[in-house]
Amino acid sequence: MEKHIGNCSCGDIEFYFNNDPINSIFCYCTECQSLTGSDKWFGLWVPRDNFKFTKGTPLSYMRVGDSGKKVNYHFCGTCSTVLCAEVTAGNFYSVSATSLKDNKFTPKMSIYASSAPSWAIFPSDVPKFDALPPGMGG
Ligand SMILES: [Zn+2]
Ligand SMILES: [Zn+2]
Numbered sequence: 001m002e003k004h005i006g007n008c009s010c011g012d013i014e015f016y017f018n019n020d021p022i023n024s025i026f027c028y029c030t031e032c033q034s035l036t037g038s039d040k041w042f043g044l045w046v047p048r049d050n051f052k053f054t055k056g057t058p059l060s061y062m063r064v065g066d067s068g069k070k071v072n073y074h075f076c077g078t079c080s081t082v083l084c085a086e087v088t089a090g091n092f093y094s095v096s097a098t099s100l101k102d103n104k105f106t107p108k109m110s111i112y113a114s115s116a117p118s119w120a121i122f123p124s125d126v127p128k129f130d131a132l133p134p135g136m137g138g
Contacts, residue, residue, distance in 0.1 A: 006100040007055075008081035014055035015083060017046040017095060024097065026107045026123070028116035031063065035073070035082055039120035043085070043094035044105055051084070051093045058083060065089060066131070109133065 007014045021044035032041035058074035065071040067089035075082040084093040097103045110122050114130040122128055 004100055005102075006083065006095070008076035008079050008083060008099060010076060010079035010081075012056045012078045013053065013058050013076045013081075013083060015051065015053045015095075017044075017051040017093075019050055021045050021095070021105065022047060022092065024105045024108050025094075026110045026126075027094075027112055028110065028120055029112035030115050031071075032112075033115075033117065039117055040110075041094070042097040042107060044097050044100075045087075045090070045092045046084075046095050048086070048091050048093060051095065 001018050002020065003016050003018055005014070005016045023045040025043050025045070026040045027043055028040045033039060035041060056076070059077045061073045061075065063071050065087065069089040071088070072086040073082055074084050074086065081099060082096055083099050084095040086093050097105055107123055107126055109126050110128040111133070112131055113122065113128045127133070
């Protein structure tokens with residue numbers, strides 16, 4: 001079983017998840033833009049049971065997602081790095097790929113492309129969806 005380790009910028013918060021993510025996405029929704037100060041969030045979707053915080057206690061911020069269910073963001077109260085978003089509708093964490101110590105994952109799809117700013121950059125070799133791919137809920 002492979003263990004992937006990550007932390008926030010200042011090191012107060014550490015986490016790990018087991019096994020490879022079930023999906024890896026560039027998300028261009030407006031929430032991810034304000035969260036990252038960028039055109040997108042690079043999220044690794046990890047089933048809730050595979051993810052654990054191992055050091056520190058992150059702060060949380062909740063919003064209601066498109067599904068009507070909660071999305072809980074967990075971030076460091078010291079350096080404000082957002083480590084993951086708990087997507088309760090799908091029972092997974094969208095873990096920030098950039099907070100991994102050694103990220104070997106690459107995006108498999110671009111989602112919420114219709115919300116992207118005009119200057120957004122899309123990888124040319126992965127499928128692009130206006131919102132979510134068919135059958136993936138919302
Ligand atoms: Zn921190
Ligand atoms: Zn998003």
